[in-house]
Amino acid sequence: MCSKHFLQLFAVIAIPFLASCGSSVEVLSKNDIKSGKSITPKVEKHTVATPSATLLTQASTKPKDKHSMPIYKFGERQRIVRTTAYTCSEDDHIIYGSKNATGTNLRYSDKVRSAAADWSFYPVGTVFRIKGMNQLFVVDDYGSALTGTGTIDLYKPCTEYMNQWGRRNVEISVVQWGSFKRSAEILKGRTGYSHCRQMLSNIERQMAGSENVAKN
Structure with missing residues (x-):
């Protein structure tokens, strides 16, 4: 040829x-x-502000998850959160390609970006901001390593961006809560996976005697 x-x-x-x-x-x-030109990794531009002293003080009095991060009551909007990053070319995500857990495309733009979390902590559709950044983040994915923690995994479109982010503790503000009902509907079809069963069990416990969607 x-x-x-x-x-x-x-x-x-x-x-x-x-x-x-x-x-x-x-x-x-x-x-x-x-x-003979080579590809030079691009640098992701973002500015993350330091969490407020008041919020850090409040966080120190809360119960902790396995990463020693504060566990918040559902409905608390201002939080100190451990964040990590992932991309669709990683071994544990490559079979899903560019799709998130809801079956739609992962998002990464100047306005909206995808994030993964334990849906019993942040139900699907939860929208939040990271202090110092302009974008809105939407929880539309989950991961087995996130189950039982308040960690949020931020989607990045390439390995370079993922590695640049690494692991950071940031201040977030929840703009709108997602739906426990929709989260449960999606997870009920995936109970063959232990992390999905765990999230579903926690969601059903929280839904009992309460509204399916948090009030804004």
């Missing part, structure tokens, strides 16, 4: 796969390849 036809075939097969994990992937032109 001549080099021209090989490059055309590579573009048809590889580029859609790479693009499925986010728009930050740089695709080299044929001229760039001939000139």
